[in-house]
Amino acid sequence: MTDLVKHISNGIYLVCDRDGKVTQVLYDDMQLCMAKQTPFPFMELVAKESLNKATDLWEDIRSREIVFDYELYVKTDKEPVPLKFTSARFGDKFWIIGAIESEIMEKMLNEMMLINNEQQNLIRSTEKKISEFQKQEKEPSDRVFNEISEVNNELVNTQRKLIKQNEEILRLNKSLKESNRELQHFAYTLSHDLKEPLRMVRSFMNLLEKNYGQNLDDKAKEYIHFAVDGAERMNSLITDLLEYSRIGRQNNTYEKTDLNKILQKVLELNESIIKEAEAKIEVGDLPKIKVQAVPLERLFNNLIGNSLKYRKPSVPPVISIKAQKQAGHWLFSVTDNGRGIPTDLHTSIFDLFKRGGNNEGISGSGMGLAMCKKIVKEHGGEIWVSSKPGKGSTFYFTIAK
Numbered sequence: 001m002t003d004l005v006k007h008i009s010n011g012i013y014l015v016c017d018r019d020g021k022v023t024q025v026l027y028d029d030m031q032l033c034m035a036k037q038t039p040f041p042f043m044e045l046v047a048k049e050s051l052n053k054a055t056d057l058w059e060d061i062r063s064r065e066i067v068f069d070y071e072l073y074v075k076t077d078k079e080p081v082p083l084k085f086t087s088a089r090f091g092d093k094f095w096i097i098g099a100i101e102s103e104i105m106e107k108m109l110n111e112m113m114l115i116n117n118e119q120q121n122l123i124r125s126t127e128k129k130i131s132e133f134q135k136q137e138k139e140p141s142d143r144v145f146n147e148i149s150e151v152n153n154e155l156v157n158t159q160r161k162l163i164k165q166n167e168e169i170l171r172l173n174k175s176l177k178e179s180n181r182e183l184q185h186f187a188y189t190l191s192h193d194l195k196e197p198l199r200m201v202r203s204f205m206n207l208l209e210k211n212y213g214q215n216l217d218d219k220a221k222e223y224i225h226f227a228v229d230g231a232e233r234m235n236s237l238i239t240d241l242l243e244y245s246r247i248g249r250q251n252n253t254y255e256k257t258d259l260n261k262i263l264q265k266v267l268e269l270n271e272s273i274i275k276e277a278e279a280k281i282e283v284g285d286l287p288k289i290k291v292q293a294v295p296l297e298r299l300f301n302n303l304i305g306n307s308l309k310y311r312k313p314s315v316p317p318v319i320s321i322k323a324q325k326q327a328g329h330w331l332f333s334v335t336d337n338g339r340g341i342p343t344d345l346h347t348s349i350f351d352l353f354k355r356g357g358n359n360e361g362i363s364g365s366g367m368g369l370a371m372c373k374k375i376v377k378e379h380g381g382e383i384w385v386s387s388k389p390g391k392g393s394t395f396y397f398t399i400a401k
Contacts, residue, residue, distance in 0.1 A: 047080035307336035
C-alpha cells in the first residue's frame with residue numbers, strides 16, 4: 001500500500017469470486033475480516049437487516065460490470081455499521097470496496113489505480129529482465145519465456161482495463177453527487193418557490209370572497225371554491241412529492257423500535273376520523289425490530305389512512321394489523337372491509353400518482369402507496385396487495401430481520 005491508503009479509515013477493499021466468496025482481503029482497517037480465513041462468504045460480513053439488500057447487490061454484480069452506492073450494514077463488535085459499497089467485475093473476479101463516507105470511497109478508488117500503476121511497472125520490469133535473460137539462454141527455453149511474456153501482456157491489458165473501469169467509477173460517483181445536489185435544490189424549489197404562488201392564489205381568492213362576496217352570485221362563488229380547492233390540492237401534491245424525494249436520503253438511523261408504540265402513535269394521529277367513522281381497530285402483537293422509526297410511522301399511517309378513506313358508505317370500517325415471524329423477515333398485514341381494489345390495479349397502485357378503484361369524493365394525490373413501496377424497499381422488503389372490489393383489501397409487506 002502507498003502512503004495515501006495509510007490515511008484512509010473506516011473502509012474495506014476485497015476481491016471475491018463468482019460464488020460470492022472473499023478470496024483476498026487487500027485492505028481492512030475496520031478489522032471486519034480479522035478473524036476469518038479466506039475464502040469465506042461475503043455474506044458473513046453483512047448484518048441481518050441488510051441480507052436481502054446484499055443479495056440484490058450480488059445479482060447486480062453478476063449482471064453488470066460496475067455497481068455503485070449500495071448501502072449495507074456490516075457486522076462489528078458493537079452495533080452494525082452502514083457502509084457504501086462499490087464493485088467492478090473483471091472476468092471471474094469481483095473487486096469490492098466499502099466505505100463509510102464517499103470521500104473515503106474516492107480515496108480508496110484512487111489507491112486502487114495507484115496500486116495498479118505500481119503493478120504495471122513491476123510487470124514491465126519483469127518482462128525486460130525475461131527478455132534479457134531469454135537472449136542468453138539456449139533454444140529449449142525460448143518457448144517457456146514466450147509463454148510467460150504472453151501471460152504478462154494479458155495481465156498488463158487487464159490492469160489497463162481495471163484502471164479505465166476505476167476512472168469510470170470515480171466519474172459516476174462524482175456524477176451521483178452532483179445529481180444529489182441538484183435533487184436537493186429541486187426539492188427546496190418545490191417546497192418554497194412553487195408553493196408561494198399557491199399561497200397567493202388562496203389568499204387573494206379568500207380576500208375576494210370576504211370583501212366582495214355580497215356582490216357575487218352563486219356561480220362566481222363556486223369558481224372561487226374551485227380555485228381555492230385546486231390550490232390546496234396542488235400544495236398537498238407538492239408536499240407529498242417533497243416527502244417522497246426525502247425517503248432514503250434523510251439521516252434516519254436503524255434502531256430497535258417497538259412497533260406497538262409506533263402504531264399507537266399513528267392511531268392517536270387518526271383518532272378523530274376513527275371516531276367519526278366508528279372504526280374498529282384490531283391490533284396483534286407487533287415485534288421490536290431494527291427499523292427507521294419515522295418512515296415506519298408514515299408507512300402505517302398511509303396504509304391505515306387508506307383503509308379509513310376507502311371505506312364502504314354507511315359501513316363502519318374494521319381494520320386489522322398483524323405481524324408474523326418468517327424465515328429471514330417479518331411479514332406484516334393491514335386488512336380492511338372497505339371498497340376493495342380491481343385486480344388489474346394491484347401492481348400499478350404502487351406507482352406515482354396512481355389511485356385504485358372508485359375515488360369519487362375521496363381526496364388524495366396518489367403518492368401514499370408509492371411512498372409505502374419506497375419505505376419498504378429501503379428496509380429490504382416487498383409490498384403487495386390482495387383485494388377484490390366490494391370485499392376489502394389486505395396489504396402485505398415484509399421487513400428484513
